[in-house]
Structures are given as structure tokens and as C-alpha cells.
Amino acid sequence: MGNDIDRRAFLKHTAGVVVSGAALDGSSPAPSQSGAPAPAPPPDVDALTTDRCGADCMVDVVKSIDLEYICANPGSSFRAFHESIVNYGGNAKPELITCLHEESSVAMAHGFAKIDGRPIGVMAHGTVGLQHAAMAIYNAYCDRVPVYIIVGNTLDATERRPGVEWTHSVQDASSLVRDFSKWDDTPISLEHFAESAVRAYKLAVTPPMGPVLIVADSALQERPLGADFRLRIPRLTSSSAPQGDVAAIDEVAKLLVAAESPVIVADRAARTPAGLASLIELAETLQAAVIDQGGRMNFPSRHPLNQSGQNRATIAAADVILGLELTDFWGTVNTQRDQLHRTTRSILKPGAKTISISTRDLGLKANYQDFQRFPELDLTIAGDAEATLPSLVEAVKRLVTGDRRSVFEQRGQQLAQASRNNYDRARIDAGYAWDASPITTARLSTELWEAIRNDDWSLASYLNPVSGWPMRLWTFDQHHQFIGGSGGSGIGYTAPASVGAALANRKYGRLTVTIQPDGDLMYAPGVLWTAAHHRIPLLMVMHNNRAYHQELMHLQRMANRHNRGVDRAHIGTAITDPNIDFAKLAQSMGVAAEGPIDNPADLGPALKRAVAIVKRGEPALVDVVTQPR
């Protein structure tokens, strides 16, 4: 009983928010701060139940910010919040998605946000769960993607149960990931929770976006509340994205209109379909070459101005280069040679002007080095590229004269011819080793395209592991058709992010496909079960090259450099002996699957069968034994 008294005292002084009568929509006057926990029972009565608890208020808060889902692997430090979601909250908005690893939870939220534009929630232990989640949080941070993370913790040492609750408690939970998250807080009252939770959401979705964390203390979650308790929840007002300075935009427009060979390079530029449309408008107004670096679906793959297939040559010929949300401007205009002695070389034409529009400088932190080498630029604008593009388009249009328009048209015709040539070359290149086994990534991509091209499809995987074939061969022209990569290149992202993207696409009836690297899936294959359990339709086509191939090539580089040969480069990099049977793995978790397929003639029919299953609303997996890249 003494502990109960201490607990009430703690809550009175730390959780004291309250109130009777304040509406959940925040429209009523602010409540008092006096704190009014549930009426204390008489001294000789042991109170064992309560009809309301602090976690109910937390659910009201997350409902107010419209989190559609919360992905979680269960944990005792947020047991009350979990229970309130499924019971008090009715398990709807947010609906709980059962995950088998916290890294999967965060990566699912990452993939979801890249389709939907809005974050969903993640719940995790503030200690072991957050440690599991850390890699995926780093990916989301590097990728500038909002993820809303609620972590459980028991701060009051006198309240902790002996044993595990101590090992699962921490002084400052968010410190583990503070170097690579955008914001966090550890509220000590329910009102504090409400304010910080709304603030966290606002910050997460304001460019540069990023993951945020709120610690939900177990004492606050489990605090008994009176039936008339009401929590005032602040109204969420989203910030408009920061835009570039008007004078600077005019200067950029002058440079672009006067340029003979302007190039627009986009990486994480198009956050939404509006960004894609704005970039098309800018490029077409200027008839300028566009290079899409693939951080987002920035520009249609078959657009006549798309010169991504010859990016280096295009940049080398440019007199003005406009970078939009580039992760690495330096790497865009320089090369570095990875030999025994590393050397670098600029590929810029003498006198070429470089311009950046980006929020990148607005969100940098010091410790983790994702900011890349410092680029020397002629003009930099700190502003969100997508938000700035409409002003830039208008500024450019104001400056275009008849003379310049005819120059632009001629340039556009040349670029269109180059684009056609590039596409024709890609189709020829894809035909080499067509009947090879293991199956080429070009054939895999071609067969997959044939299986989905007439549907409303969405590709949720990145392109590097398959040599970029989909972007070379398929017609990407809508924003949801591609979501870019992981951001931090932390392996284990693709499978859960694809399931998250498929979850976001489900309400639109889209066919989500992913080309899934084998090593990536094995980090946390349990996400297949999550897809099956929640009926998330996803076609997962295995790129099963039976190795951590990127690392195998690094080993080969070292072995050759040291004159030792590659005979042992497979040690520690190959995933063979035994080969993993991904079809059986998927089937064991309730996912329809077939394979391994190593005869290319069998691939097309297998994909058609799998597409039919996915169209019924279920996940399916096709295991394809592939060439390395």
C-alpha cells in the first residue's frame, strides 16, 4: 500500500493534467492544471480496477493526429497503451499491425509514408525495442521520411517491478537515436504528452522531414483516471514547407533561361505528385535535360527530356546544373576512383554554374556523416524543392523570349532523340544472355513488367540490386509507382518497407510489387507473416543471387588489390550450402509462393499466377535464382 501512495504522489506531481469538461477537439478552454486522478479508495479497500487510464488519453491524442496504423512488436513497457488502442480505441485509426521485429515496424512505417505522404505510428520498448528499431530509424532519417515512434519506459525507479522491468527501463530512452532522429520528448504529464505528441507530428511532416519519438511513461499510461477526466489536446496546424527566397529564385531563373545546356538533377525532390508535376513543367518550359537520381519518383522514366541513362555525359556537357534535394551534390559533379590510392576528378565543364535548392542544410546533425562531402556551389537556396518549384517555374516563364523559345525547342528535339536512343539501347542490352540460368536481372525485370503493366502498379524496391533495369525498361509516370531507396543503405529495409508501401496502396487497389534481395529478406523475414496476417497484397519477386553481393564485390576488390585472388571471397559473403528455400519460408508463414525458378522459361507463367493471387488481396512470393546484378 505504501507503494500505491507513492505512486499516487508521483502522479499528482508529475502527471497532473486534467479535467472535467474540456473537449477532445481542443475547442474548449484549456483545462486546469490541478491534477485529478481517480478518487482514492478508502484506506482499507484495495482498488483493483479502473474504467479509464492515462493510455486512453494517449489514444485520443494519436487519433487527433490521424495516425492510420501503429506497427508494433508487443512490449510490457507500453502494455496499457497497447490495450487502450485495441479496446478503448476500437483498434481503428490507429489499427494495430502486428510485427515480429521492431526494425520491421519502423521500415513498414517508412515505406507507408513514401506512398501515403503521411506518417503512421510505431510502438516499441524504450530500451530493447528501440535498439532493434535503431537501424530502420537511421534509414528513415537519412531518407528524410516521417515516422512517428512511441516508446514505452518506466522512469520512476520505485515503481519498477523487480527484474526485467529494470533492464527494460532507461533514464533517457531517445538518446539512443537522438543523433539520427528529428525530435523527441519525454513527457511527464498527460497534458505534456498531448502537446509534445502534436508537436512531434508537426515537426515530422515539416521538410526536412524525419522520424520523431515520444516516450510514453508507463506510470502515465497506467494512471487510473476518473470517468469525467478530459484531456485538452492542442489543435494540429501543419506548417507550410520552407520556400526559397524570391530574389534568389529570380537569379536561378536567369541562369537557367540563359543556359545553352542546362541540366536539372533531382534526388529527393518530388515528395508528392505535385512535385512530379512541377518538375515536368519546369523541364518542359526550359526543354532542359533531367537526371532523376531516384530518391523519389521525380520524373517520368520515358519522358523525352529524361537523360538519366547518360547522366555523367549529360552533366559533363552542362553549363548550368540545378540540383534539387540532392543527397550528394559533390558526388554528382565529381568522380572518385576506388583503387589503392584514391583519386578524385571533377566532371564539370569549365565555367559551369552549380545551383542547389534543398532543405538539406536545415536538418544536419554532426555525428553521423550522411551529409556527404562539401560541395562548392555558385548558388544555394535553403528551401524545399517541391515547394519552391512553382515559383521558379513562374520566374522562368516570365523571362522566356521568343528567341530563347526556339533555342529551347531545338534543344528539346535533340534530347528527345537521345532519350529514344537510350531506350532502344536498353532494350537491346536487356536481350543479352536472355536464356541464361541463373536468370538475368534484365529478363526478370522484363517478365515482371509484362505481368503488371496493364494494372495500377507500384514498385516498392530500389533499383541498384537489379542494375536499374525497371527504370530503363518500364514506363514510370505516376508518383506512386516508385518510392526510392532506404536512405541509409541499412540492409533489411526492402522487405518491410515494401509491406508498408503495399499497406498504403491497399486502399487504392494498387498492385504493389517488389524485387526482393535475398540477403535483405533474411534480416527479418517475419514481415512475410505480417503481410499474410493482415492480408496485405504484395507481389514479392526474389532477386535470389545467393550472396551479399555488394560485399562480395568489395572482398574481390581487396583480394585483387592484395594479389591474393578471389578464391575465398565467398567466405562470409555467399548465402549457399545450404541454399535458402524462400518459397518454403514464405509458405511456412502463410504466403503463397513458388520456386526456386532457375529456368527463365518458367518465370513468366509463375509471375502471372502470383499476380492473380495478389489481386485477390493476398501476398505472394516467387523465388527467382538470379545473376549477381
Added chain:
Amino acid sequence: MQTPNASNCVAGTPLVLSLVVAVVVVVGSAPNAHGSGGLQPDSAQVARGNATFKRVGCYQCHGREAQGASTGPRLGPAPLTPEAFARAVRTPRNEMPPYSLKLLSNADLADVYAFVAARARPHQLPR
């Protein structure tokens, strides 16, 4: 497989010249080289080249049929000139890991050249 003292002359001109001689000897019998076509491939040499191509890891970046990938360009069926091919293997100017004589003899390289030159023409994708 190993050539004595070869590792000291990885980037040396004598090595490249000797390699070129070896490859030139081979290229006359390789099909489709530079579009010359006419001569039949030495199937035994192509088979040896295939085995070497796999053993020394060329396929890791260029694909098992030398078809190319984002990690390494297509090598056949119309390869570089023997001189350029030798330079690219021994003293690459790009990202390619260098192959010294200690790792790849001139005879082995000649076999590899025969293999890549003997690769099939591409399948034509339907429109």
C-alpha cells in the same frame, strides 16, 4: 597459374605488351570480335575461358555471360580491341579491380577473351 615475379610488374608496360601479344594470338580465332566473325571459335579455349571467367570472379560484376550490369559493362560478343581489353584488365583506369599476372596469366586472359567474344547475340525483345 602463378607467374614468377609477376606481382612486381602489375602496372608495367612489359606486362601489358606481353599480354597484348597473347590476346592478339587468340583474337584471330574468336568469333564476332570487332564484327569480323568469320572464323570458328576454338571451343576448348572458350570452355577454358568460361571456367576462368567464373573462377577469377569476372562474372561478379559483368554477369555470368559477360552480358554486363550496373557494376561492369557488357564484354561480348564484340569485345574491346585486344590492346584495350588487356589494359582494362591489368591496369584499369576506372573502378575495376586490377588483375595482375599473379592472379591471371596471359594464357588465362586470352581464354577469357575468347569466351567473351563467343557470347551470343541478344534476343530481340517484343515491342
